[in-house]
Amino acid sequence: MGVSRRRRRCTILPASGKRSPSSGGGGLRWRIGSDIGLRCRRAHHPGLRRFIESFRNRHPMRLRPSHAGITLRTRLLISLVMVCAVVLALLGMAGLISTQATDRAQAVLDAQIQPLVLLHGLKTRLHRIRESEVKLALTEDFFAAFSRHERLVAERKNFGEALAVLCNAPSATPAHVLERVEALWTQYDEALAALGQPVMEMRMEEVARIATYETANRFAALSSALDRVAEETRLAAKASFEDAALRQHRQWRILKLIAALGTLAFVLWVMWLWRALFGRLLALNTAATEMATEGRAELDVTGRDELSAVALAFNAMQARIQARESALRDAQSELETRVLLRTSELYDVNTRLLREADERQRAEQQLALLSKAVEQSPVGIVITDTGGVVRYVNPAMEVVSGGSQGVAVGRLAGVFDPAMNSPVRVSEMLRRLEAGADWDGELEVGRPDGSRYWAHVSLSPVVEHTGDTTHYLVLSEDISLRKAQEAQILHRAHHDALTDLPNRVLAMDRLNQALLHAERHAGRAALLFIDMDNFKVVNDRFGHEMGDALLVNAGQRIRGLLRAGDTVARHGGDEFLIILDDVGGADVAASVAEGVRQAFAAPFDVGGNEVFVTLSIGAALYPDDGVSASVLLRNADLAMYQAKEAGRNSWRFFESRLHEATQARVEIETCLRGALERGEFRLVYQPVGDTASGRIFGAEALIRWDSPVLGAVAPDRFIEIAERTGLVVPIGDWVLETACRQAAQWQREFDPGFHIAINVSPRQFRADDFVSRVAQVLAQQGVAPHTLMIEVTEGLLLHDHDEVLKAFEALIAVGARLAMDDFGTGYASLRYLKHFPFHTVKIDREFVRDIGNDPDDRVLVDTAIRMGKSLGLSVIAEGVETADQLAILRGFDCDLIQGYYFSKPLSAEGLHAVLAKALVAPQHLINPA
Numbered sequence: 001m002g003v004s005r006r007r008r009r010c011t012i013l014p015a016s017g018k019r020s021p022s023s024g025g026g027g028l029r030w031r032i033g034s035d036i037g038l039r040c041r042r043a044h045h046p047g048l049r050r051f052i053e054s055f056r057n058r059h060p061m062r063l064r065p066s067h068a069g070i071t072l073r074t075r076l077l078i079s080l081v082m083v084c085a086v087v088l089a090l091l092g093m094a095g096l097i098s099t100q101a102t103d104r105a106q107a108v109l110d111a112q113i114q115p116l117v118l119l120h121g122l123k124t125r126l127h128r129i130r131e132s133e134v135k136l137a138l139t140e141d142f143f144a145a146f147s148r149h150e151r152l153v154a155e156r157k158n159f160g161e162a163l164a165v166l167c168n169a170p171s172a173t174p175a176h177v178l179e180r181v182e183a184l185w186t187q188y189d190e191a192l193a194a195l196g197q198p199v200m201e202m203r204m205e206e207v208a209r210i211a212t213y214e215t216a217n218r219f220a221a222l223s224s225a226l227d228r229v230a231e232e233t234r235l236a237a238k239a240s241f242e243d244a245a246l247r248q249h250r251q252w253r254i255l256k257l258i259a260a261l262g263t264l265a266f267v268l269w270v271m272w273l274w275r276a277l278f279g280r281l282l283a284l285n286t287a288a289t290e291m292a293t294e295g296r297a298e299l300d301v302t303g304r305d306e307l308s309a310v311a312l313a314f315n316a317m318q319a320r321i322q323a324r325e326s327a328l329r330d331a332q333s334e335l336e337t338r339v340l341l342r343t344s345e346l347y348d349v350n351t352r353l354l355r356e357a358d359e360r361q362r363a364e365q366q367l368a369l370l371s372k373a374v375e376q377s378p379v380g381i382v383i384t385d386t387g388g389v390v391r392y393v394n395p396a397m398e399v400v401s402g403g404s405q406g407v408a409v410g411r412l413a414g415v416f417d418p419a420m421n422s423p424v425r426v427s428e429m430l431r432r433l434e435a436g437a438d439w440d441g442e443l444e445v446g447r448p449d450g451s452r453y454w455a456h457v458s459l460s461p462v463v464e465h466t467g468d469t470t471h472y473l474v475l476s477e478d479i480s481l482r483k484a485q486e487a488q489i490l491h492r493a494h495h496d497a498l499t500d501l502p503n504r505v506l507a508m509d510r511l512n513q514a515l516l517h518a519e520r521h522a523g524r525a526a527l528l529f530i531d532m533d534n535f536k537v538v539n540d541r542f543g544h545e546m547g548d549a550l551l552v553n554a555g556q557r558i559r560g561l562l563r564a565g566d567t568v569a570r571h572g573g574d575e576f577l578i579i580l581d582d583v584g585g586a587d588v589a590a591s592v593a594e595g596v597r598q599a600f601a602a603p604f605d606v607g608g609n610e611v612f613v614t615l616s617i618g619a620a621l622y623p624d625d626g627v628s629a630s631v632l633l634r635n636a637d638l639a640m641y642q643a644k645e646a647g648r649n650s651w652r653f654f655e656s657r658l659h660e661a662t663q664a665r666v667e668i669e670t671c672l673r674g675a676l677e678r679g680e681f682r683l684v685y686q687p688v689g690d691t692a693s694g695r696i697f698g699a700e701a702l703i704r705w706d707s708p709v710l711g712a713v714a715p716d717r718f719i720e721i722a723e724r725t726g727l728v729v730p731i732g733d734w735v736l737e738t739a740c741r742q743a744a745q746w747q748r749e750f751d752p753g754f755h756i757a758i759n760v761s762p763r764q765f766r767a768d769d770f771v772s773r774v775a776q777v778l779a780q781q782g783v784a785p786h787t788l789m790i791e792v793t794e795g796l797l798l799h800d801h802d803e804v805l806k807a808f809e810a811l812i813a814v815g816a817r818l819a820m821d822d823f824g825t826g827y828a829s830l831r832y833l834k835h836f837p838f839h840t841v842k843i844d845r846e847f848v849r850d851i852g853n854d855p856d857d858r859v860l861v862d863t864a865i866r867m868g869k870s871l872g873l874s875v876i877a878e879g880v881e882t883a884d885q886l887a888i889l890r891g892f893d894c895d896l897i898q899g900y901y902f903s904k905p906l907s908a909e910g911l912h913a914v915l916a917k918a919l920v921a922p923q924h925l926i927n928p929a
């Protein structure tokens with residue numbers, strides 16, 4: 001039911017929603033279906049219906065007493081008569097005003113214009129009299145004079161009559177003015193009358209005299225008076241006319257006002273007519289239309305005329321219709337209520353049905369989804385009966401279990417098959433499931449073809465609402481890959497990537513197990529620490545890859561020598577460990593060590609090269625040499641050092657008496673690591689002097705180590721360790737740079753030819769970038785290359801002649817000089833001097849020391865100096881401590897000397913001071929020869 005229908009059931013409301021003040025005594029006017037007033041929303045609504053009834057009771061429809069009994073026709077006639085009367089009254093007033101205006105104009109004409117006309121006539125006559133008088137005076141003929149005189153008399157008479165008319169006529173001219181005109185005329189007329197006698201007597205001279213002296217003045221005065229009268233009359237006429245015009249204007253305004261009032265009255269009448277007739281007709285029409293279309297309840301009834309009768313008829317009709325409508329509405333309302341009730345019931349039923357259908361559909365979808373998920377699940381799913389016979393198997397499970405030959409409907413599931421799985425486990429699983437519990441675990445399950453795979457299996461009983469177990473659900477995930485990866489990761493964590501041997505971690509674990517076993521059985525275990533001798537040489541000569549291959553081969557060779565229960569591990573670098581479990585005594589360990597050593601007598605084939613490698617082996621026994629894995633390892637390591645010390649290619653048992661010495665070496669090695677970074681090294685400079693002049697030629701840079709732990713450590717204690725560990729390379733680099741920087745300063749300040757000598761170890765020399773590093777430092781520090789002397793020992797020259805020669809030549813190309821240090825201590829020194837391009841040779845202090853006492857040494861030094869000189873080398877004698885030694889060396893023509901007699905090694909500041917002093921006051925450290 002729409003809004004419009006509801007609106008149709010409207011009530012009757014006051015036009016403004018309340019009683020109009022103007023209608024207090026004249027009755028009430030009602031509007032029906034007003035937009036402003038109260039509206040009916042639901043006429044069948046009981047509350048609203050009650051309101052309408054009470055409203056009707058309070059405001060009953062009634063007739064307006066003001067127009068009671070007067071018909072519409074009568075009212076029209078009365079109003080028409082009234083309008084006509086008003087129009088006629090207006091026309092009468094206009095006519096009256098017009099007549100008054102005409103009369104006033106006539107009066108003005110009479111009072112003003114007529115005297116002016118008369119005056120004009122008088123003036124004309126006066127002039128004719130004067131003209132006649134003058135002509136008369138000029139006439140000489142009697143008859144003519146007589147005639148003219150007669151005419152003059154007649155004109156005087158006419159003038160007098162005209163003047164009388166003027167004076168008697170109503171005029172605005174003041175009376176005293178007219179009297180004066182009459183007096184002047186009388187005087188002029190008397191003078192003219194005096195002409196009669198002389199004319200009769202024809203005394204024309206008299207006539208001329210009178211006309212000239214008596215009448216002329218009187219004529220002029222009269223004429224002037226007439227002009228004044230005319231002027232005043234004209235002014236008075238003008239004033240009267242203006243007054244009349246003003247009055248007429250006022251009357252016209254009044255007329256216009258009356259006309260406007262008349263028009264207004266007409267308009268009001270028309271409005272009244274519109275309202276009383278057409279307005280009501282229209283309202284009646286609108287109300288009737290609303291009644292027909294929108295269900296308006298009643299029409300507005302005003303007055304008691306024909307229209308009111310029509311409205312009342314409509315209202316009666318509407319009342320009947322409304323009564324019927326109301327009955328219909330009640331019936332409809334009841335019907336609607338019943339329909340609503342029924343609809344609501346149907347809706348509830350429908351909703352329930354829909355919900356059920358929805359739930360069913362969702363359940364079906366879920367079932368389909370579940371079934372699809374189970375079908376497509378990467379996890380193997382099997383449903384068995386309680387006997388373990390497969391009732392459902394998903395594709396993933398089929399694949400994992402070995403296709404149709406594996407898990408198949410009707411067969412016993414693999415997990416429950418004691419033939420494919422451990423019988424103990426199968427019974428344990430079944431026991432748990434029967435007890436209604438889940439089972440979860442990792443199984444290595446067999447396939448029909450005999451292969452096995454790892455699976456993570458979850459077993460759950462499928463329990464009915466009755467509590468009975470009907471099936472078992474088996475979820476099986478193939479974790480073979482993960483297992484394999486885990487095993488791989490575990491293997492990597494415990495094995496050396498290169499050799500695939502157990503690494504240090506696993507080795508320590510195995511050693512601990514061996515120790516435990518030995519402890520439990522009161523037995524012995526042995527640990528062998530193996531280090532390959534000079535392995536670096538292999539790397540340097542054949543390359544790192546070949547070194548790797550050799551390590552792998554060496555590992556395999558050692559592994560091949562041992563029992564399966566023994567462990568061979570790579571400890572790191574070129575070091576291997578052998579763990580011998582349950583050895584009877586030291587002899588077993590010794591025979592294994594010897595066996596391994598001998599096994600390495602055979603060469604290795606590395607990339608087609610035959611490589612011989614020897615081993616240094618240290619052995620430690622449990623419990624004799626230590627009861628913990630770490631102590632055994634340390635002691636086996638120390639024993640290995642002993643084997644190295646003993647010349648390599650050998651094995652040693654740990655001996656506690658050797659422990660301390662080795663311990664000291666280990667301590668030095670430990671402290672040496674990082675000493676450079678901690679700034680524990682310094683350089684001292686031992687001057688080299690010119691033998692002949694005693695002047696400073698240069699200095700040798702010597703390294704000193706002040707360890708905060710060990711105190712001052714002599715170079716011969718740590719250089720060898722630094723050489724072995726490779727630490728000598730960065731330390732030597734630091735020496736090179738520091739010495740060159742210092743030399744550059746002294747060359748700048750004191751002597752451009754100042755020489756600086758540094759010692760280079762074989763390992764340092766063999767570094768690939770050594771020569772380029774020397775060139776770089778020289779350039780960086782600004783040191784003239786020929787002032788740098790690089791001292792090497794014979795040890796460098798023992799191996800790799802060609803390589804060393806190449807490096808020497810490269811250094812010479814850079815401009816550096818080369819010195820052979822400790823000349824005479826080796827056996828092949830002389831050959832080396834010939835073979836390598838040295839610039840200088842340094843005779844070892846061992847020969848110089850006894851030069852004064854031992855004739856052999858004297859001969860040896862003399863020969864060495866001669867030989868050096870014959871090869872074009874300069875010669876430096878080291879360790880010169882006495883004047884005798886100096887004298888002898890001078891005698892041998894030795895070029896340069898170095899030793900305490902000349903100067904002890906000095907700090908940089910010390911030598912700086914000496915050099916500064918020598919610059920200011922040249923002096924020599926020793927007396928020149």
Ligand SMILES: Nc1nc2c(ncn2[C@@H]2O[C@H](COP(=O)(O)OP(=O)(O)OP(=O)(O)O)[C@@H](O)[C@H]2O)c(=O)[nH]1
Nearest residue numbers: 531532533534535536537539544547548573574724
């Ligand atoms: N190719 C190769 N070389 C390695 C590996 N690990 C360490 N090395 C090298 O093995 C050498 C071990 O040197 P050391 O044992 O200190 O010295 P050495 O040359 O064997 O001399 P000694 O032990 O004193 O006889 C070093 O040069 C390392 O660079 C590796 O995995 N592969």
